[in-house]
Amino acid sequence: MRRFGLLALILGAVGWLAAVIQAQPLQAPRALTSEVRAALERVYTQALPAAVRIETVPEGTGSGFFISADGLVMTAYHVIEDTRSFRVINSKNQSFAAELVGYDEFRDIAILRARVEEPVQFLPLETTLGPRVGEPLLAIGNSRGQFIAPRYGLVNTVERDIFPFFNSIAISTTIPLAPGDSGGPVLNLAGRVVAVVVAIGQPNGVFESYLSPLQGLDEVIAQLRAGRRRDVPYIGVQLFQIDDETAATLRIPREGVLIQGLLRGGAAEQAGLRGFAIRRENGREVYEFDVILEADGRPFNNVTELQRYIRSKEVGDTVVLTVRRGQQILKVELRLTPNPTRRG
Template identity: 40%
Template sequence: MPSRLRFSPWPVVLLIGALTAYLSPQADWNRGGPFTPVPQAHSALPDAAVVPVPTALTPEARALFEKVRPASVQIEQLGQDGSGGLGSGFFISADGLLLTAYHVVDGARVIRVRTVSNQAFPARVVGFDNAADVALLKIDTRGRVPYLPLAQVTPRVGERVLAVGNSRGDFLQPRRGRLLALNAEAGRADFPEGTLEMSAPLAPGDSGGPILNPDGEAIGVVSYVRVDTQGQTLSSYAVPVTRNETLITELRGGLKRDVPAVGLYFDTAHDGISSPPGGVIGDVVRGSPAEKAGLVGLTRDQNDAVRGFGDIIVSVDGVRVRSADDAIFEIRRRKIGETVTLLVNRRGVQREVRLPLVAKGSLNFGQ
């Protein structure tokens, strides 16, 4: 996988179940481009009692799936702008702590967790790490819930893995594959580094679900997939988790680690073909430092077709950038509270813009 993915020559990379706009230097991505938003929540959730368990599993895989399914959940979220979406997650303790991908709950006003027994619980965010794309949630329950043990050791390349998720309209169904690589490169500055690469055919809705080893231990949290131009999954990726991992301890302690943002949507569809080449701004977030500095995005007609470029970022603190990914990478190297200097080109005229870096969660995305 390339260290810096370019969308023109490379297959599309898709964040599974990503929210409508992951608008930060962690994921400033284009509207209407090769990324897809989270599927809208189903109008009626399936009754777990009538959802069949697939028969195309080996006896061993079927037994494992039936064992771990009760600890897996479907996650519904309602955003600040009223949009909704679905993701997956799994309990890691009997008192109702559960892991999911951060992008599943990023910007959510309401989070609801649904179990295989069709019980629904409100959930709150205990901690998160935006860059790692992992969040720890908590439901309040009087009883004990089934949970998955986290792996004690690093998984082995080549071993079979099982994912449980909610993609393709299914409710907590299995996907099988093999572990292809450890510590895989993200390929984009806005995806988590050091992920597990797998052959499991995952899709939107599986985000945040567990990746399990043959012993039924959770080895990862589903994050993103790489697909070809026809939308077929090439590889799936999960953030690794182990029992003694520092991140899990920090999340239990209430860690809320955000990423720096200026409030930009980047238009990656024009990477490498703009003049001059750079990070093409697709749009800006209302009330963000980018809007206050007067940055503008693409102009569009009444049918939302692109009519012309606005601002193109050509350098960040003096470092030349030639794509949205380059710009995101440079911005994310800074810290929240710092000031960044962007050199932007607007129809042949260049100017410098100084912007404060703020926490991504402080901006009103989706508005």
Template identity: 35%
Template sequence: MDVPASSRAQSRRPSRFRAAASCLAVVTLLATSVPMVAQARSAPESFADLAEEVTGAVVNISASTTVEARNRTLPQLPPGTPFEDLFEEFFNRRGGQGNGGSDSAPQRQRRSNSLGSGFVIDSSGIVVTNNHVIGDANDISVIFPDGTRLKAEIIGKDSKVDLAVLKVKSDKPLKAVKFGNSDLLRPGDWVMAIGNPFGLGGSVTAGIISARGRNIESGPYDNYIQTDTAINKGNSGGPLFNMEGEVIGINTAILSPTGGSVGIGFAVPASTAVPIIEQLREFGETRRGWLGVRIQNVDDATAEALNLGSARGALIAGIDEKGPAKPAGLEVGDVIVKFDGREVKESRDLPRIVASSPVGKAVDVVIVRKSQQLTKQVTLGRLEDGEKQATLQAPSTETPTVTRQALGLNLSGINDELRRRYNLKDDLKGVVITRVDPNSAAADKRIQAGEVIVEVSQEPVSTPADVTKRIESLKSQGRKSALLLVANPQGEVRFVALSVE
């Protein structure tokens, strides 16, 4: 049984998207007629030849997990209760304990089963599927179209992109398929899927590419292919083919109110999957590049405040003290616009680009700092080694209490009383916000009392006078916005652009 895509992500918030087993709200789409392009390729007369060529490499995945079932204890009923015998018989029949039963009685085991799809990529017995198809299974079988069932071992798996690589042993070479270049796909291209919908066995469906680069908030590297090819419960882990019989995607999730296909399915692109599969085969684990920064998106107001010209890039909101970015000279407030020769159009592009870069590689990072474009060279670390590193916190000192108003905020210098009142981190430095006007732009941006302004337009502030002075300076320069670096009481920072007009 497939699981929701939202359960595979960091369950920080509910997702509208589910794995191929699940269901959610869907929007009705109205089709409109458009003129046919004269040079467009017509639909194939049949997909039969293509299906016959590749079906032998598509397999069903059966995964079983053995878990301990809790013993049930019969409620302590008073002697002579009319239903005492009935309860005793009911619980004993199910392996539970009656009154006076031993607490040390052995627990029963229960098996949980799931079905999905996969495909062979190497005739020696290498099989690819979704991580959520196998989960924590301790018994995995791969079932071939001719009915052959082979036990599988896990070579490696990756929950962030929902991939798993399995190995089976066969007496003969297996039919295998190869990956194609998913970057060449265009919306409207024909594709074909083969999988195990609803446990029926190998089924073929066809459709077109609906869109590329979809972000369904299932993980940090979302870059899905959207297709109207029918993807249903049990199709997860199966291949999405182009018309040359190459795998250009791995079917992973659908948007549906019923668990059945409504023409909105999502596949991991081959360009994303192949490097991960290669790492899992070689190392048994992923080895992603790591920059050691915390980023946020650049909106129009932030772009204006930073004099970027247009909203682009990834704004550095924090730097890991032990990460590769710090010794390379990257700073909070820098906007990364290009990484290793690849343009960073928005913040979500950067994690995907960095993660796909080799560990230990020296890369050029182009940044915009105070309206100047600079290039820094960074030697990438390994993400898996740095995931538990704490975010860098700014040093601090105490300042006297002085209160002022600016931008709809009441501001005070940090003192011991305010530090206790708002439970501020001991080393947090800046100007504390003691009140937010509910009708102000600051309230709309969710600034709250107890937060601390660390910088104004990339200049450190330690007193309310520093804040008002910087704002007046910005006004005199004809600037429309002030970029605040705001920390919560725990010291976690973010950038907020506020109008100074």
């Protein structure tokens, strides 16, 4: 009997720069004219003193920008995630030790504090008005061996869904970004930061860059400045979408999502849920597995929809799963945790 393939999709995966995103085709925005480019170049000249390069240990490079005169720096969370230390370098090549203040893994933004000795120039944030489709934008970053360099482009869409590589809704643009630009500021023609660089992709063979928008985040940013650290919640499972072949092979209804495996130390393992296993009994293969049918009373037959529901929660929240195990229907209560593979 041919066995079905299992695709591991882990609840709580986070987006990374250079992730390849599958998405719907786009209508091309208007061209970036020479006049608009010249205006963006002037914005770059004014913003340059507030932009920074971030160097991390283990070795890595990212981008960021000052958001206060006393040395607060905004960047993408994944730039400094799982690093032991990092430094901030400004356009004068001055280097400052820095420490993490707060982060929001869901939106992939973080705030650091650089140990500056005197007030620094900083960039104003635009949290009221978001960019529009076709609007020209400037990103400042450190890719391709360049130091705090400008990149120009136009907005493709303001509500791009690149899940599961990025938890929130992204802005997609034509800005030619590359690894090293993550965390850099994205400014409008008024010289205000509207977003932070988080990822790039190539949907349908067309390059796009992705930004985490700042619109509506006044309260979130205030919380991060005050030290809030928000992790994406995890159940701690690897899931498989049940298709017709899987249902026929396992002799189960095509409903719910199958648990392929458990992440060590995760909420699912601690609650006694079971991953997929095969044992032999009287010369025959016997399949053992759990299928998640519902979360908090809501039915889920799609892996992505279940992932989205979990992402809408907070670490520490409780979720009640309805699970089929053989002929039994179980209710299992889980307390959502941060990524169990990263945090021991």
